[in-house]
Amino acid sequence: MNPFEDMRLFCQVMESGSFTAAAEQLGLSKQFVSRRLIQLEDRLGVRLLNRSTRRLDITPLGQSYYESAMRLLNDVEQVEQGIAGQNSEPRGTLRLSAPLSFAMAHLGCLLPSFLQRHPHVSVEVDLSDRPVDLIGEGYDLVLRIGTLEDSTLIARRIASVQRVYCASPEYLALRGTPLKPADLADHDCLPYGHGRQVQWRFQTKGKLHAVNVSGRMRVNNGELLRDTAIAGLGITYLPTFIVAEALRDGRLVTILEDFAPQALTLSAVYPQHRQSARPVQALVEFLRERLAGGC
Structure with missing residues (x-):
């Protein structure tokens, strides 16, 4: 692997929370992922993660490396998308999770309009009122209503919910x-x-x-x-x-x-590594446009 691939692997481990989950997302073995990160630490000469039988804890140097790696990977993704022509037209499959009641009220008319506007985008939609694990379950974007927990995920306000x-x-x-x-x-x-x-x-x-x-x-x-x-x-x-x-x-x-208390907020939540993905940004902007008056 080249340094960029090592960065991607390390960032996937951080976002997934374990070697096992990261390996499943990447289609690799747990042993391979673990071995590559040990080799990465050896090359850098620092400890990025403290490992135990129950959890992974990132070190201060690991946190710094993670933040810098995410910025570099996002820059690389933007360059690649620009070369591929995707900055002008979103392409690809978007995995979306949304609350059941909200989806039944709004997405039935919104998603067909979105797909008509962007003919090169496909969507896979999971409707559930449970709090899904965005990273672990492999979603590109999740719609959530209410107060969000602090995390490394990115949240964009879509609309107010009365x-x-x-x-x-x-x-x-x-x-x-x-x-x-x-x-x-x-x-x-x-x-x-x-x-x-x-x-x-x-x-x-x-x-x-x-x-x-x-x-x-x-x-x-x-x-x-x-x-x-x-x-x-x-x-x-x-x-x-x-x-x-x-x-x-x-x-x-x-x-x-x-x-009555103040309205809740409908937010679009996605991982840091997806913030520059054109299908994600296209859907976020589309929903903000169509739901500007509130839900």
Whole structure:
């Protein structure tokens, strides 16, 4: 291997988190990857990684090498793409993961338009509400809603996602309309997700505070929560792209509008080594253009 290939191999190990995962991504054996990195360290005369049976820890010199290597590899990729003519027209296959409910509401019309605009791009789409491992599972781009964890990944803001508290008119007629967050203690709520204790966040006089909520059902799918709320079984808290139609035709009505927290952010997240990839950048810009008004 030449020095650039050693850089790519080292960066893949760092992004994958292990020799095994990196070897699977590269189609190589674990022993080959390990041997190449030992040879790289011998050539540089420094320790890049501290190895143990459970984990890999990067050394300060290893971190410096990783950051410099990523910059060089990105420069090389841009040069190669320019020579191949891809700076003018994106080409290749894009592996995308997106939240199920968001995708059903938006991507059904957006992705066909994107593919019509870029005829040399193909997409492989995985729809899941679980937090996928972008690097380990080999995605080029992931769409995520909400606060992102600090990481070496790159995140681009796409749009705002508004959420509302809502219930059916029948439920409110039977149980009364809560006027403040504390009133939810006397109501059946339909929270998203799982766990022993679920909290909803409210904003009062510019300050956020949390309220514990409970009910007879909780689930990690927004459409099911929406339909359960329409059936009159409780109050739910969902993005407007899930409940917009039910709000328009009156099957649901909003409550506690004065206490709603700020909108969430829809972000496009991708690895550092993909930030200059034309298909990735093309899709990010396309989504920013089409969703500029919010979701």
